[in-house]
Amino acid sequence: MAEKQTTKGAAPCVDACCTIGPGAGPGVSPESLLEEMDRAGVDWAVVHPPDNGYAFENEEGNALTTGAAKRHPDRLIAAVTANPWRPDAWDCLRRGLQAGGRILSFSPGIQGFNPADRRIDSILEKLAGDEPGIPVYIHTGHHSLGAPSQLFLLARRFPEIPFIMGHAGATDYAGDVVPVCRQSPNIYVESSFARPPGFIGRIKAIGWDKGIMGSGYPLNGMMFEWSEMRRLLPADHQKAVLGGNLASLIGGLK
C-alpha cells in the first residue's frame, strides 16, 4: 500500500470535487472514497452526484450525496443539484438542502442550459432569499455551455452568491479565468482537471484566497492530484487552497 500523504501544517485538507455513484467513470461508493481519502491524506471531500443525477435522476443523485454525508458527517460534504429545466427545480433543491446538502451544483453541459441566460435565475433568487450564503458550484469548461465568461455574467447578476468555478474552465477556457475572476469578487476557482501547474499560475494572478483544491476523483487519481498540488503549491498558501478557502465558504467544517 502506498504511504499516506500529508500536507504541511495541520489544516484540514478538503477535496472540492469527488463524484460517487455510477457514471461515465468507475462507480465509487462512499466507503471506497473514504479509503482513497485516507490514502491521499484528505480529511474532507465534497461529493457530487453522478452524471445521471445531474441530467435526469436528480432526487436519486441528491439522495446519494446527502445519504453519504449523513453516514459520514465528519468526512463528506454533500452537493445537490436539480436540472433547471424542471418546473419544480427549486423544490427539488430545497429538499436536497434540507436533507443536508451544503453546496448547490450545476453542470450546464449535462443539464443543457447556458449560465449567461436567465434559465437558472429563479432558482438563485430563491436561494439568495431563503438560504443565503450557500455557495453554487458551476462545472465549467464544457464547450458552448459552461464557459467562464458565461459564469461571469451570472455572477454579476447575483453578487451576493458565492460561485465556485468548477474545473477552472479546463481545458480550452484556461485563458479566460484570470480576466473573469479579476472582475468577479464572488467567484472562487476549483482546480480539478485544470492541472496543478497551470492552475497555480492562475490563482497566483487572481489571489490565493480564491483557489480551491479538487481532485476530480475518480476520473482522476486522488493520490496523484493531491501529491502534485502539494508538491507545487507554495507552502504559505497550502492551508488556504487545500481546504481553508472552501471551509470558510461553507461556513466551517462540521
Added chain:
Amino acid sequence: MIIDAHTHWPVGLNSDPEAFLGVLERYGTDMAVVSGWEVFWRPGPVSVSTWNDRLADFCRRSGGRLAPLATFYLADGREAVHEARRCLEELGVRGFKFHPWLQGESIFCETMYDICRLAAEFKAPILFHDGTPAYSMSSQVAVLAGLFPGTPLILGHGGILHFWEEAIETAVRFENILYSLCGQHPWAMQAACNRLPHSRLLWGTDYTGPGGEEFIAYRRGLFDGLALAPDVREAIFSGNPRRIFRLDK
C-alpha cells in the same frame, strides 16, 4: 527509450536545440516529435515557410533527437500544398501538425484533401489538435479519416476532457486513426489503452517550451499510473512513434 510524440518549441524565442535537449534530459526523455509554437498564430511578417525552415533547422542540430512536424495554412490554397510537399521533400519533416482551433480553419476543404493525399503518398502522419469545437472535433477527424483511409491521422489529445468517448469511437471505427495519450484524464487514457489496438497509441506531453516543464512531470506521472503490460508501455513509448513518424529513416 522514451519518445514524447507531442511537443512544441518556440523557435522564434529560442533557436538553440541544446535548451530543449536539456529539458528532455531532466525528465528522462530520449527523443521528441516537435511542432512549432508561434506559427500557430501566424505571426507576420514571417512566412509559414520560414517558420517551417526554422523548426527543421532547429531539429537538424539536435543530433537526431528532435523530429520536426511542419504546418500550413489552408487559406493559402495551392501554396499550402506546395509548402507541405517542400517540407517533406526538402526539409525531411516527419509529418504535419495542424491546429484547426488556433489556426482558425475548417479541415473540410480541397486544400486539406490534397494535403491528405500528399501525406498518404509519403506515409506522413498529420497530428491534429482535437477535442475542441467547432473546428477541432475528434469526429471531424473521423470524417476525414473516412475520406482518406490511406492517410495516418493522429488525434493529438484523444478528445481531451469532454470528448474522450467520441475520440475512442473515432479510433475504433477507422484504422488510419492514431491516438495520442496527451491531455485526457487517466480514466480516459486507460479506457483508450483497453479498447484500442496498442499499435496505434502514442504518448505525449504537449510541452510548449520554457516555463512549461511541470506539465512534462505531470503527464508522465499520469502515464506511469496506467495499468499497462511492459511490452505495451514500451510500444507506446518507443516502437509506435518510431514506426509512425519513421524515425529510423
